[in-house]
Amino acid sequence: MDWQGQKLAEQLMQILLAAFAVIAFVIGYGLGSFQMMLLVYAGGVVLTTLITIPNWPFFNRNPLKWLDPSEAEKHPKPQAASSTSKKKATKNGLELGEEIVIVEEQVVNLDEQSMPTATLQLKLNFGNIHGDW
């Protein structure tokens, strides 16, 4: 299931159970039968289970776009990410002598071209993550 599907499954579950509870109570009270209320509610729980738990296709309408492995090979892994360095910078707006502490050298641009960089990290750290959650 993708993220949208999971949210949909949770909402569906809550709404269906609450609705069946109300229906069951009204039927039970109207008929004067406690057993009927429990039976209708049990039926509602089973129905909700069948709708929300299995991995139906309509829960996967917004699938995550994982990078194709062959594409990832073409972009090599960048330098190490956590290197600490101090620089004295004389940029605009800064007094002479003021220090800027830069923790991470790497600048990550999240545009189309360099998106593979972040994805590549994932691939190399956790293996090739693919497929359905």
Place this chain on the structure above:
Amino acid sequence: MHSFGYRANALLTFAVTILALMCAMASLSDNLNSPSPTSQVQVLNINWFQKKLDGDDEVSMTLNVSANLESLFTWNTKQVFVFLAAEYETPKNSLNQVSLWDGIIPAKEHAKFWIHTTNKYRFIDQGSNLRGREFNLTLHWHIMPKTGKMFADKIVMSGYRLPDAYR
């Protein structure tokens, strides 16, 4: 919500919580019921009335208990437990309560009844205070629910008197 187990757990927990809420509402709906029971008891005969060897009085009597408890039943009633108690005052105790008979009414169909019986449980005093004693016969009931709060109430019937001498 990312796996079957996660969703199944969330669904079951929510379902049981909602079930508890439904049961609470069912119990609250019992308060909407305003019962109007009636009952009548006749003491047909005093079978015997003696002072036992240990000094306590004991009496055996034949009773005719008739009652209509149909209005006590709701959709949330499992059974009604009813018992008849003799209540009287002695110099030593301000209230003596002795259960003479009890029964369980499982359904509304059996709630309108009459029964002709001797006392199911022995009517024994703590001492020797029963000669000429005036007593009330009180019909108590407990409405036992399928879920939730149990209600208890009673009807007091007065005007009964034991004989002045042993028989």
